[in-house]
Amino acid sequence: MAMGRMAAGGPHQRSMNFVGSGKRLLARFGPERATVCGMLLTVLLSVALSVAGPMILGRATDLVFAGVVGRDMPEGVDRERILDRMREEGRDDTAEMLSGADFTPGRGIDFTAVGKMLLLALAVFAVAGLLMAVATRLVNRAVNRTVYRLREDVQAKLSRLPLSYFDRRQRGEVLSRSGNDIDNIGQTLQQTMGQLANSLLTVVGVLAMMFWISPLLALVALVTVPLSFAVAKGVGRRSQPQFVRQWKSTGELNAHIEEMYTGHSLVKVFGRQEESARAFAEHNDALYEASFRAQFAGGIMQPLMFCVSNLNYVLVAVVGGLRVASGTLSIGDVQAFVQYSRQFSMPLSQIASMANLVQSGVASAERVFELLDAEEQEPDPVPGARPQERLGRVVLEKVCFRYSEDRPLIEDLSLTVEPGRTVAVVGPTGAGKTTLVNLLMRFYEVTGGRIVLDGVDVARMSRDDLRSNIGMVLQDAWLFGGTIAENIAYGAHREVTREEIEEAARAAHADRFVRTLPNGYDTVLDDEGSGISAGEKQLVTIARAFLSDPAVLVLDEATSSVDTRTELLVQRAMARLAHGRTSFVIAHRLSTVRDADTILVMEDGSIVEQGRHEELLAAGGAYARLYRAQFARAVAEVD
Structure with missing residues (x-):
């Protein structure tokens, strides 16, 4: 488990840069420029047709009204004479209202003309809907491709990050950024990108039509726009920090769940179920509180905008009614204008209601960008140097290393290991044994001195070339979901046959237990390696290292999970397979290093003793003290 490993004050706790992160997210659509332009063009045509619809319906309304008015008037009388007669009779208001209607006295409703208008409106709305469906398709294509590339970039970034990045962070937090946050970005873009373009273009188109019909009414409709922006800005300013907290809390909860699931056996063994449940409840409550505040702050936007929309409508x-009464506008124009006012208010409400989605998506985008901006390991030299021969000669020249500037760990460490020799590294916990191997593998870079492999400074080699020469077996056996044969073959840098896999398993003494499984080498394991013991998992990883046929073999407590009998078998196999290879064995159990050509005793990052087993025991120094501490009782029993 990795409890407590994440440093406080991490980058995810910085304030949200909404504008900068939003621009950066939109910039990632650069490769989809053609698709986005096609989407905008399609939306523009759809909006243009949708905006034309109310005007067509207004004309149909005018035809109906003109027919209703004209059918009750005497046929053959001039329209203006009828209006003058109304004024003479004192019906000035009625005359002014009818002056805006294009009626013909004695003629009723022209249903043919009305039908044509309605069919035209139906066709316009149908084509607008079809174009919007095409635009939605283009949006989905652009968003999915962009998110696909974002996932690729995150995956590539994770492979370039140094080991120190993962040491300082919980795995669940990193997984949340590369999983949940990217999913949230994709969902946000899917739900808002096309709708946002449609809403903005609709506002522009509707506003143009409103000014064309009646500049006065258009100005009246615009009175509520500043109020809408004030509401959106005020709510957005208060809700954005809540969305940042929501996704931060999501990452912390995922990290806790991942830790507890990975170490569930230890949690039960030490009776920490209640403590784990309390910690989960705290994280869950924090997520609930942040989510509730974020969703409430974002959700209140739409009701407020609805109130503003109703005010605009009133x-x-x-x-508009006063303008109709004065004869300045026709009833059809006012009807179209009322529809336009709704069309004008609706996009504003939609934009406001999308604010919570956009803020949530941008909050996730910043977390992903923080991951993408993390400091990477030093790039490989191009071209990378390669040893002329794979001998396995390792030289450490005054190597220095420290995890932090004020705490040196290894100082002026020099060592020469000839090809084919077995070097054991022993010492108390924290002496720097595993760090030495991490430096050899370039998981960490030395802060002073250099490491040379077969005459080439490892810093001048590409990491792939360096690590292809080194086989490594760690104390924690790692298996992935797949068959045992696939897990063993994972160590090879080429295609291998089943015979080669089985030969490696026999060399590691894994063949015996594999054949006792129901499906043998085709037995499927999950990523936890359920179904086989810890020692058997270790044997599989050792077989994997043998199959890689490295020049240098590193065993970091590789036999710690193997029983005593199997440990002896593995040691014999190692002695046989180590011929021609340089081997580094890191061990706490000194029984595993008696036959090493050289034993290095480390304390506080320095080599305090080196020699063979018998020589170091006779010297009576640090190695002898370690040996007596482990075997004094056993020797007494044998005597």
């Missing part, structure tokens, strides 16, 4: 209806 103002337009009142002023």
Whole structure:
């Protein structure tokens, strides 16, 4: 488990840079420029047709109204004479209202013309809907490709990050950024990108039509726009920090769940179920509180915008009615304008209601960008140097290393290991044994001195070339979901046959237990290696290292999970397979290093003793003290 490993004050706790992260997210659509332009063009045509629809319906309304008015008037009388007669009779208001209607006295409703208008409106709305469906398809294509590339970039970034990055962070937090946050970005873009373009273009188109019909009514409709922006800005400013907290809490909860699931056996063994449950409840409560605040702050936007929209509707209806009464506008124009006012308010409400989604997506985008901006390991030299021969000669020249500037761990360490020799590294916990191997593998870079493999400074080699020469077996056996044969073959840098896999398993003494499994080498394991013991998992990883046929073999407590009998078998196999290879064996159990050509005793990052087993025992120094501490009781029993 990795409890408590993440440093406080991490980058995810910085304030949200909404504008910068939003621009950076949009910039990632650069490769989809053609698709986005096609989407915008399609949306523009769809909006243009949708905006034309109310005007067509307004004309149909005018035809109906003109027919209703004209059918009750005497046929053959001039329209203007009828209006003058109304004024003479004192019906000035009625005359002014009818002056805006294009009626013909004695003629009723022209249903043919009305039908044509309605069919035209139906066709316009149908084509607009079809174009919007095409635009949605283009949006999905652009978003999915962009998120696909974002996932690729995150995966590539994870492979370039140094080991120190993962040491300082919980795995669940990193997984949340590369999983949940990217999913949230994709969902946000899917739900808002096309709708946002449609809403903005609709606002522009509708506003143009409103000014064309009646500049006065258009200005009345615009009165509520500043209020809408004030509401959106105020709510957005308060809700954005809540979305940042929501996704931060999501990462912390995922990290806790991942830790507890990985170490569930230890949690039960030490009776920490209640403590784990309390910690989960705290993280869950924090996520609930942050999510509730974020969703409430974002959700209140739409009701407020709906109130503003209704205010706009009332103002337009009142002023429009007065304009109809004065004969300045026709009823059809006012009807179209009322529809436009709704079309004008609806996009504003939609934009406001999308604010919570956009803020949530940008909050996730910043977390992903923080991962992408993390400091990478030093790039490989191009071209990388390669040893002329794979001998396995390792030289450490005054190597220095420290995890932090004020705490040196290894100082001026020099060592020469000839090809084919077995070097054991022993010492108390924290002496720097595993760090030495990490430096050899370039998981960490030396802060002073250099490491030379077969005459080439490892810093001048590409990491792939360096690590292809080194086989490594760690104390913690790692298996992936797949068959045992696939897990063993994972160590090879080429295609291998089943015979080669089985030969490696026999060399590691894994063949015996594998054949006792129901499906032998085709037995499927999950990523936890369920179904086989810890020692058997270790044998599989040792077989994997043998199959890689490295020049240098590193065993970091590789036999710690193997029983005593199997440990002896593995040691014999190692002695046989180590011929021609340089071997580094890191061990706490000194029984595993008696036959090493050289034993290095480390304390506080320095080599305090080196020699063979018998020589070091006779010297009576640090190695002898370690040996007596482990075997004094056993020797007494044998005597």
